[in-house]
Amino acid sequence: MSEVIVITSGKGGVGKTTTTANLGVGLAIRGKKVVLIDTDTGLRNLDLLLGLERRIVYTLVDVVQKRVNYGQALVRHKKYTNLFLLPTSQVADKTAIEPAQMLELVEAMKSEFDYILIDCPAGIEQGYETAVIGADWAIVVTMPEISAVRDADKIIGRLQASNKKIKLVVNRIRPQMVKDGTMLDMTSIDDILSVECIGQVPDDEKVVDSANRGVPVVEWKDSAAGDAYRDIVGRVCGEEIPFKPFETEGFWTRLKHVFGR
Amino acid sequence: MSGEIVKLKGSRVGLQLVFKPGVDFEEIRDDIQRKLEEGSRFFRRGTVIQIAPGILSEENEGILRKLFHQHGVLFRVEEPMEAPLPQPKETPKKGAPPPPEEKEEKPAEVPKAVPVAEEPQMLVINRTVRGGQEIKTQGSVMICGNVNPGAQIIAGGSIDVRGTCKGMVHAGAYGDITAVVVADRLMPTQIRIADRIAQSPEKMEKPTVAERASIKDGKIVIEPIERQEIRA
Numbered sequence: 001m002s003e004v005i006v007i008t009s010g011k012g013g014v015g016k017t018t019t020t021a022n023l024g025v026g027l028a029i030r031g032k033k034v035v036l037i038d039t040d041t042g043l044r045n046l047d048l049l050l051g052l053e054r055r056i057v058y059t060l061v062d063v064v065q066k067r068v069n070y071g072q073a074l075v076r077h078k079k080y081t082n083l084f085l086l087p088t089s090q091v092a093d094k095t096a097i098e099p100a101q102m103l104e105l106v107e108a109m110k111s112e113f114d115y116i117l118i119d120c121p122a123g124i125e126q127g128y129e130t131a132v133i134g135a136d137w138a139i140v141v142t143m144p145e146i147s148a149v150r151d152a153d154k155i156i157g158r159l160q161a162s163n164k165k166i167k168l169v170v171n172r173i174r175p176q177m178v179k180d181g182t183m184l185d186m187t188s189i190d191d192i193l194s195v196e197c198i199g200q201v202p203d204d205e206k207v208v209d210s211a212n213r214g215v216p217v218v219e220w221k222d223s224a225a226g227d228a229y230r231d232i233v234g235r236v237c238g239e240e241i242p243f244k245p246f247e248t249e250g251f252w253t254r255l256k257h258v259f260g261r
Numbered sequence: 262m263s264g265e266i267v268k269l270k271g272s273r274v275g276l277q278l279v280f281k282p283g284v285d286f287e288e289i290r291d292d293i294q295r296k297l298e299e300g301s302r303f304f305r306r307g308t309v310i311q312i313a314p315g316i317l318s319e320e321n322e323g324i325l326r327k328l329f330h331q332h333g334v335l336f337r338v339e340e341p342m343e344a345p346l347p348q349p350k351e352t353p354k355k356g357a358p359p360p361p362e363e364k365e366e367k368p369a370e371v372p373k374a375v376p377v378a379e380e381p382q383m384l385v386i387n388r389t390v391r392g393g394q395e396i397k398t399q400g401s402v403m404i405c406g407n408v409n410p411g412a413q414i415i416a417g418g419s420i421d422v423r424g425t426c427k428g429m430v431h432a433g434a435y436g437d438i439t440a441v442v443v444a445d446r447l448m449p450t451q452i453r454i455a456d457r458i459a460q461s462p463e464k465m466e467k468p469t470v471a472e473r474a475s476i477k478d479g480k481i482v483i484e485p486i487e488r489q490e491i492r493a
Contacts, residue, residue, distance in 0.1 A: 150392050153409050157391030191425070192409055194389065 002110040005117050005236070006135035008159075010151030012122030014143045015171035018207060019199075019229075020119040021049040022218040023139075026233030028083035029219070032114040035074065037106075039131040040121040041088040041096055050077060051214020052085050060088040064101040070109060084113075094127035106134030115236075124158065137165035140195070143172045144184040149192055156195060169199035169232060175246035199232035201225050202246055266292040269310070278312045286321050293325065297332045309335040331439055333401065333418055383418075390414065390428065399435075410450060419443070429453070438476045447472040447483065457481050 007020045017040070024036045038046040041061065047053045058073035063086070070086060077083035089096065109116055120131035132138065138159050142152035152168075159166050170189060177183035186200065204225035210217045217226035218233065224247070234241045266284050269276040280289055310329060317325070322338050329336040382400035390396055390404060392411030401418030404426075412428035414420050417435045422444035431453035433440030438455040446467060452459045452474050459474070459481035470485045 150411055153391045154393040154411065157394050160388070160391075192407075192427075194407070 002113055003115050004106055004110070004134055004136045005115065005139055006120050006132050006137075006164075007117060007139045007141060008120035008128065008131065008155055009122065009141040009148070010124065010155040011142075011148045014141050014148050015169075015201070015207075016122070016141050017045045017049060017119050018211070018216075019139065019141050019169055019171065019201075019232075020046060020117050022216045022226075022229040023233060023236065024083055024115075024117050025050075025077075025080065025216045026218040026229055027115050027117075027236070028077065028080035030233065030237065031082065033082045033112070034115045034117065035084040035086055035109060035113045037086045037116065037118045038088045039097070039102070039118055039127060041127065042090065042093045043121065044088050044090050046119050047075070047085060047087045049211050049214060049216060050085055052077065052087070053214075056087045059092075060086055060105075061092045061096045062089075064097050064105060070105060094121065094125065094130070097130050099126075099129045099133040102130045103134045124155070128158075132159070132162070132164070135164060137167065139167050139169055139198070140193075141169045141171055142189070142193070144170060144174075144178065144189060146184070149184065149189055153192055156193060166195045167235075168193060168195045168197045169201065170197065171199075171201045172203040173200055173246070174203045175248045178246075179248050198235040199228060200243055200246075201228040201232075267296070276310050278310050280316070286317065290321075290324060290328065294328060297328065297334070309337060311337050311339055314338050333437075333439065384416075389424070392428075401440075408444075408449070416440070422447075432474075440475075442474040443471065443486065445471045445488075447474065452481055452483075454481055459483075 005023075007016050007023070009016050017038075020036055024034050027034045036046060036050075037060065038044050039060070040046070047056060052075050055075045057075075058068045060073065062068050063070045063073050074084040074086055077085070106116060106118075116134075118131050118135060121127040140152050140155055140159070142148045156166055168189075170186065174183055178185045186197070190197070202224045204217065204223055206217050206220060206223040207225050210220065210223075216229075217223045218229040220226040227244075231241045231244075266281050266288055268279045268281075270279050312322070312325075326336045382398070384396070384398045384400060384402040386396055386402065386404045386406065389406035389409060390412040391409045395413040395415065396402060396404070397415045399417040401420070402414060402416045403421040403423065404414065405423045407424040408414055408422050408426040408428040408430065410427045413431070414422075414428065415431045415434045417440075418432065418437065419440045420430050420432045420442045422430075422442075424444070425446040426442075426444035426449050428449060429451045430442050430449050432442045433455040434453070436455050438457075440454055442449075442452055442454065448461065448465050448468065450461055452461075454474065454476050457476055457480070468485075471488050472483050473486045474481055474483045476482075
């Protein structure tokens, strides 16, 4: 039984690719056979976050245009041998892949993998159609920010119109700002989007560091974002995991900040 | 029927309009007008009101139809029927069972008197309307769900939102200034009724009661109304 999940958001920069990478590695750690497909043709990043850029030989464009079969284009992860990346081209653009071609490819890959995760480009043009068409359900990533929530709403509307189930991941939450009332809280987000939430990821500097190193935070033991991603992986696997309250800055850490300046 | 000049009798499709015998048309019309203006429960928006053909002259039927339409009530001149409404005109000719032929003659004339465009309908949307989506209808619309920011609802008649309304709503889009917008929590970016536009205030508190927007003295006014909320 294979599950095809598209990770999408509408707005750029909210953490689609980061979520895809972490979810992929997290599922692989649990022993699932996973393939990550980057559909952000021309602006690919997923390979970087996984530290696999140098291993790319063929791309998604070569596969759909039948120059190679998908097995030849898959890049195996260095550490998790049951995790694969199907990278896309950095030189072609989104018109290089037709939605129908993508659907055919995903159908063909289903027999081989437990999870097929599709990293969707920002926007709602052809690249979006291509990414979404083969998916069983969608993870919509958003941020506690009015523009990101608006765009997520639009995307959710389109996904619902094509009858896809949707789950929400709220990324880059700053607990202190939420506590102070200067950032949208989960209630306000749920008010508008009203879809099931499977992840609340705090803003974490380690995510930037992890991107530079090509090692997703889900592997890191001392990262708050990593904890949140591990919970998301569990929820994707169908486990009931309660949401943990965020640690806000206590008196002592604040004091430390004051003296640290 | 004591005292009441006009009465409504329930039928399967709507309400049957019945008059006190021997009352002249002016009195009937005034009574209906008074009831409509009182906004009483007697006539609700979207209600279908029927009258059997032949009771009033065609001219008087026209007057009543206009009066009802102004208040968003549908008015039809037809025989009280048990089965669903207007049969296609051809059926009698194409050898349908002979007995109902005579009965069907009369309702068949009705569509001529009521142009399709003039007849408002009620559209029910059973989901949340999200940003970037648009609902457009000639008649009235009820939304059982929210209207999110960035969504647009455009209706020839009235708009009823059984949920939170944060998008742009335009009631009476084809000029009906009697159209209203009702929502459980009415907090749209903009309300338009006919050719009037009202902008929401910069800071908006979440309303605790259902509200109705309508045109009064040429301006869009919002006032609280009482109703039971449907919970999703």
